[in-house]
Amino acid sequence: MPAISVNNVTKRYDDVVALDDVSFDIPEGEFVVILGPSGAGKSTLLRILNGLTPPTDGNVYIGDEPIGSARSEVGMVFQMHYLIENMSAYRNALTGALSRAGLVRSLLTWYDGQDKRNALEALDTVGLLDFAEQRAGSMSGGQKQRVGIARALVQNPDLLLADEPVSSLDPKAARDVMSYMKEAADERGLTTLASLHQVNIAREFGERFIGVRDGEVVFDGSREDLTMEVVDEIYYGESMDDADDGEARLGEVVDA
Numbered sequence: 001m002p003a004i005s006v007n008n009v010t011k012r013y014d015d016v017v018a019l020d021d022v023s024f025d026i027p028e029g030e031f032v033v034i035l036g037p038s039g040a041g042k043s044t045l046l047r048i049l050n051g052l053t054p055p056t057d058g059n060v061y062i063g064d065e066p067i068g069s070a071r072s073e074v075g076m077v078f079q080m081h082y083l084i085e086n087m088s089a090y091r092n093a094l095t096g097a098l099s100r101a102g103l104v105r106s107l108l109t110w111y112d113g114q115d116k117r118n119a120l121e122a123l124d125t126v127g128l129l130d131f132a133e134q135r136a137g138s139m140s141g142g143q144k145q146r147v148g149i150a151r152a153l154v155q156n157p158d159l160l161l162a163d164e165p166v167s168s169l170d171p172k173a174a175r176d177v178m179s180y181m182k183e184a185a186d187e188r189g190l191t192t193l194a195s196l197h198q199v200n201i202a203r204e205f206g207e208r209f210i211g212v213r214d215g216e217v218v219f220d221g222s223r224e225d226l227t228m229e230v231v232d233e234i235y236y237g238e239s240m241d242d243a244d245d246g247e248a249r250l251g252e253v254v255d256a
């Protein structure tokens, strides 16, 4: 059984078709990168997988459960990390446990010993155990994003979703964050979907690539298949050979 099954999903916002009859399966433990230009539908797809947005048509299964009943199994890392700046990295990571806690425990923000061990282990996974007591607000962008990953891991998800997790970071910090995320996914056998704009970083860490353009899946393949021509097709809707100006526009995307 695939870890994720997306079946004929369409999402309309009034007359905007954000996703148009999208289908794919993802086997357990695969690390998938979603590529596509601004407005292609990447965030919409991740929000549907997280149960935050219902599809207009079609359905999504996480394992054998339809999405909606499986939200706490899904951890999410956002572009804006949404950390509580005046709390320590450890306290922020710990809040990941609340998504699985009952209402009363959540309201009392009461954590048990296992939650605390999980938070420390997750901080260790992202290389921040020595910074556990540091205030999140005083951390670098890359460190904050790693705390965001730790918080998602504390949720003990089966599926990790990341919506442009490194787009606000410089290339070195972006690589660091992606390698911690990949390591965490490998260690824990997590199925992962990350949308990324930096094609070179995507190629380094992705095992499979799904290209989305105008709400449709226009590419689904391996690193070997993700040629410069394919990247241009995903981002510009035409191959380099067909481009009017013939400039190496992939460079714009790679350096973005």
Ligand SMILES: Nc1ncnc2c1ncn2[C@@H]1O[C@H](COP(=O)(O)OP(=O)(O)OP(=O)(O)O)[C@@H](O)[C@H]1O
Binding pocket: 013, 016, 017, 018, 036, 037, 038, 039, 040, 041, 042, 043, 044, 045
């Ligand atoms: N809540 C909403 N209401 C109306 N239209 C929306 C809403 N959310 C997304 N859209 C539209 O759906 C389309 C897909 O948007 P989406 O945010 O999924 O794209 P994206 O690929 O994630 O873009 P970006 O890379 O800029 O984040 C766009 O045309 C967008 O304007």
